Every structure is written in structure tokens, then in C-alpha cells.
Amino acid sequence: MKHMSPQSTAHRQLKNRASFSQAVRNSLTMAYRGLLKVRRTPEQLFDITFQPIIFTLMFTYVFGGAIAGNAHNYLPMIIPAILIQTLIGASVVSGVQLREDMDKGVFDRFKSLPIARISPLAGALLADVVRYVIAAVLTFAMGFLVGYRPEGGITSVALAVVFSIGCAWAISWIFAFFGVIARNAASVQGISMLALFPLMFLSNAFVPVKTMPDWLQWIAKVNPLSHMITAARELVNHGTIGADFALSLLGAAAIIAIFAPITVRVYMRRA
Known part of the structure; x- marks a missing residue:
């Protein structure tokens, strides 16, 4: 049986460490590239800037009186729901933009560069975290403007933002997987929206679950978005x-554990 010498083992460990550090640097560079794209085409931020504003005003003043008696009483229910809805909706963009870059041949050009092959995928997902932060800040800012005052305090609000961003980032791996296997960006967006809209509206986001029929209550209670919104x-x-906080984090960890390796494997095969 062939044994590796201590020198060979140390050299291999050093090489692996260097490869990992290079992948991290390349991924951060690609994340910066993604942010530059947003600066040059600010319309990419329309979904996370206008959606919190429009949805807050629409749901608060259209449904607030019917559901909570008045708009002010509805704010503690709807603002956290809009936070989750906006971030989960923003995570769809990960798969759409990934597919667009692959269709345009951008990743083919990356192959010729001396960078880690995984860095374009990792960088795109890292850049999306900035979009999530912007969306979360705008959601609470809009809520504050219409009279919402979170009783949990600024620390709890910050923790809720971190929690929501973490869950959205985990879910973005699902849409990234759609991005690497779909035929085009339109199909990624179509599949994603088809899955998200029923999940969001068949949850506790906009109306109390107890007002639903019994069979629909069961669906809303097992809906993972309901657990995230409740948390x-x-x-x-x-x-x-x-x-619900613990269940949501466990679910996010499970999504990453399942979809991250699959997405990376398919991406490395096609990139």
C-alpha cells in the first residue's frame, strides 16, 4: 500500500488552502461585479424598491379596515409579512440573472480566466445579500412612515432582518438550481412565480388563518412561509x-444542504 510522505501531505494541504482562499477572493470579486451591474442598470432594483412601498400602501389601506378594524392595527401583521414576501420574491432574481448570464455566454468567457470555476455562481449569490438588505430597510422605513412602531425594539428588528435575509438566501439556492437547469430566464421566472404565489397567499401573511376553511387552515399552518412570517x-x-424561528432556520439549513451541492454540481458540469 502506497503511503504519502509528510512533505507531500503538507504540500497538498497548503495547495488546498491556497485554492480555497483563491475561490473566496474570486467570489468576492464576482460579487463586486454583480453590484457594479446594479449601479449601471438601476432598474434591477425596481422589484425591491417599489414592491415594499406599493404593497405596504395597498394592503394596509385596502385590507386593514376589513381585517383588523383599522389600518394602524393591521400594521403589526402586514409589515413582517411584506418583509418576507419582498425578500423571497427578490431571491427569484438569483436564478433569473444566473440563467441570463449563462445564455449570454458570460460564463463561457469566465472559463478562459484564471479564476475558480465556482466563483461566478458564489459571487452572484453573495451580491444578492446587498439587495436583501436594501429591501428590508425600505420595508421597515415604509412601515415607519405609515405609523408602524415595532414594540420589540431596534435589536429585535435587526435580528428579524438578519433572520429573514438568511432564510431568503437559503431559498435563493432553489432558484439558482432552476437557473442552471432551465432553458431560458423566462422559464425560471415563470416556474418560480408559479410556486411562490400560492405559497404566499395560502399562508398567514395577509389574513388570520382562523378565517379560512378547515382544509385551507391546515395548508396555511404547514406552509413554511407561515412559520417564517410568524417568527x-x-x-x-x-x-x-x-x-417557528427554530423551524425556519432548520428548514433553511435543510434547503442549503440539499440544493447547494446539487446546484454546484450541475453548474460545474455546465460551466
Whole structure:
């Protein structure tokens, strides 16, 4: 049986460490590239800038009186829901832009560069975190303007933002997977929206679950978005962490554990 010498083992470990550090540097560079694209084409931010404003005004003043008696009483329910809805909707862009870059041959050009092959994918997902932060800040800013005052305090609001961004980033791996296997960007967006809209509206986001038929209540209660929204509400409105917080984090970890390796494997095969 052939044994590796201590010198060979040390050299291999050093090489692996260097490869990992290079991949991290290249991924950060690609993330910066993604941010530069946003600066040059600011319309890419329309979904995360206009959606919190429009949805906050629309849901608050159209449904607030019917559901909570008045718009002000509806704010503690709807603002955390809009936060989750906006971030999850923004995560779809990860797969769409990834597919667009692959269709345009951008990744083919990256192959000729001395960079880690995984860095374009990792960089794109890292850049999306900035978009999530912008969306979260605008959501709470809009809520504040219409009279929302989170009773959980600024620390709980910050924790809710970090929690929501983490869950959205995990879900973005699902859409990134769609991006690398779909035929075009339009199909990625179509599939994603087809899955997201029922999940969002068949949840506790906009109306109390108890007002739904019994069979629909069951769907809303097992809906993972309901757990995320409940966790965000408990944090910003009461400053508490409950079972829904833990369940959502476990679900996010499971998504990453399943979809990240699959997405990377398919991407490396096609890139």
C-alpha cells in the first residue's frame, strides 16, 4: 500500500488552502461585479424598491379596515409579512440573472480566466445579500412612515432582518438550481412565480388563518412561509423567539444542504 510522505501531505494541504482562499477572493470579486451591474442598470432594483412601498400602501389601506378594524392595527401583521414576501420574491432574481448570464455566454468567457470555476455562481449569490438588505430597510422605513412602531425594539428588528435575509438566501439556492437547469430566464421566472404565489397567499401573511376553511387552515399552518412570517412577527412585535424561528432556520439549513451541492454540481458540469 502506497503511503504519502509528510512533505507531500503538507504540500497538498497548503495547495488546498491556497485554492480555497483563491475561490473566496474570486467570489468576492464576482460579487463586486454583480453590484457594479446594479449601479449601471438601476432598474434591477425596481422589484425591491417599489414592491415594499406599493404593497405596504395597498394592503394596509385596502385590507386593514376589513381585517383588523383599522389600518394602524393591521400594521403589526402586514409589515413582517411584506418583509418576507419582498425578500423571497427578490431571491427569484438569483436564478433569473444566473440563467441570463449563462445564455449570454458570460460564463463561457469566465472559463478562459484564471479564476475558480465556482466563483461566478458564489459571487452572484453573495451580491444578492446587498439587495436583501436594501429591501428590508425600505420595508421597515415604509412601515415607519405609515405609523408602524415595532414594540420589540431596534435589536429585535435587526435580528428579524438578519433572520429573514438568511432564510431568503437559503431559498435563493432553489432558484439558482432552476437557473442552471432551465432553458431560458423566462422559464425560471415563470416556474418560480408559479410556486411562490400560492405559497404566499395560502399562508398567514395577509389574513388570520382562523378565517379560512378547515382544509385551507391546515395548508396555511404547514406552509413554511407561515412559520417564517410568524417568527418575524414575534421578533419585531414582541421581541421573542419561538418554535417557528427554530423551524425556519432548520428548514433553511435543510434547503442549503440539499440544493447547494446539487446546484454546484450541475453548474460545474455546465460551466
